[in-house]
Amino acid sequence: MNKAQHLAIIMDGNGRWAKARGQNRTKGHEKGAEVIRTISEYAANHPQIAQLTLYAFSTENWKRPKTEVDFLMKLLERYLDSERDTYLKNSIRFNTIGDLSVFSPKLQAKIAQLKTDTAHGEKLLHTLAFNYGAHDEITRAAQKLQASQTPITVESLTAALDMPTPVDLLLRTGGDMRLSNFLLWQASYAELFFTPTLWPDFTAQELDAILSKFAGIERRFGGI
Ligand code: IPE
Numbered sequence: 278m279n280k281a282q283h284l285a286i287i288m289d290g291n292g293r294w295a296k297a298r299g300q301n302r303t304k305g306h307e308k309g310a311e312v313i314r315t316i317s318e319y320a321a322n323h324p325q326i327a328q329l330t331l332y333a334f335s336t337e338n339w340k341r342p343k344t345e346v347d348f349l350m351k352l353l354e355r356y357l358d359s360e361r362d363t364y365l366k367n368s369i370r371f372n373t374i375g376d377l378s379v380f381s382p383k384l385q386a387k388i389a390q391l392k393t394d395t396a397h398g399e400k401l402l403h404t405l406a407f408n409y410g411a412h413d414e415i416t417r418a419a420q421k422l423q424a425s426q427t428p429i430t431v432e433s434l435t436a437a438l439d440m441p442t443p444v445d446l447l448l449r450t451g452g453d454m455r456l457s458n459f460l461l462w463q464a465s466y467a468e469l470f471f472t473p474t475l476w477p478d479f480t481a482q483e484l485d486a487i488l489s490k491f492a493g494i495e496r497r498f499g500g501i
């Protein structure tokens with residue numbers, strides 16, 4: 278039976294969820310943030326999941342209207358405050374991937390504080406991908422190695438990435454079958470799952486069913 282040690286999710290469909298209800302896209306993002314809590318608590322209490330990595334804002338999402346981008350930045354800030362207790366209560370360790378250097382010093386400090394406060398969480402490593410793109414991540418990793426004159430090998434490049442751990446199960450909600458620049462290196466042997474369910478409608482029950490399917494897959498990694 279496969280263990281889904283590292284589960285990664287492209288949380289897509291917030292805008293369509295809101296539109297279908299005649300609401301502003303921002304309502305979908307708000308509901309989506311609540312679903313993050315449900316799924317994170319489920320993952321923290323699931324014996325086979327050690328890491329959960331969630332795609333929250335891509336390097337391409339800056340193309341969206343300023344009002345939506347501003348809302349997402351505020352939502353992240355609110356999330357960091359409101360979810361502190363969820364992290365501490367469930368022994369979840371908070372982490373991020375992506376280039377945070379573009380954010381305000383205040384937001385960066387808040388992120389760093391939550392990482393420090395949750396550093397001994399041992400039930401789940403919970404990583405939010407924010408201003409994350411795999412091309413940017415791999416490029417920054419290569420630049421780091423170049424700057425320190427470290428020879429480029431698969432191992433050194435992997436270690437220099439924001440996320441050095443391979444993904445076992447990669448799931449995308451919202452019905453589209455693409456990776457949208459998420460964890461391209463780490464997903465080399467991930468099992469891919471796509472569901473039409475929009476992220477605000479996603480439930481722990483559906484995740485449970487996906488994990489059961491995943492458990493039965495024969496993973497060969499190029500062998501026989
Ligand atoms: C995913 O939902 C959340 C972010 C990208 C921030 P979308 O906002 O992409 O929702 P859809 O795909 O337009 O429905």
Ligand code: IPE
Pocket residue numbers: 287288289332333334335338453455457
């Ligand atoms: C991927 O969703 C990014 C996140 C979920 C954060 P998008 O909605 O940005 O992806 P595309 O544009 O449909 O590929």
Ligand code: MG
Pocket residue numbers: 289290291451
């Ligand atoms: Mg989308």
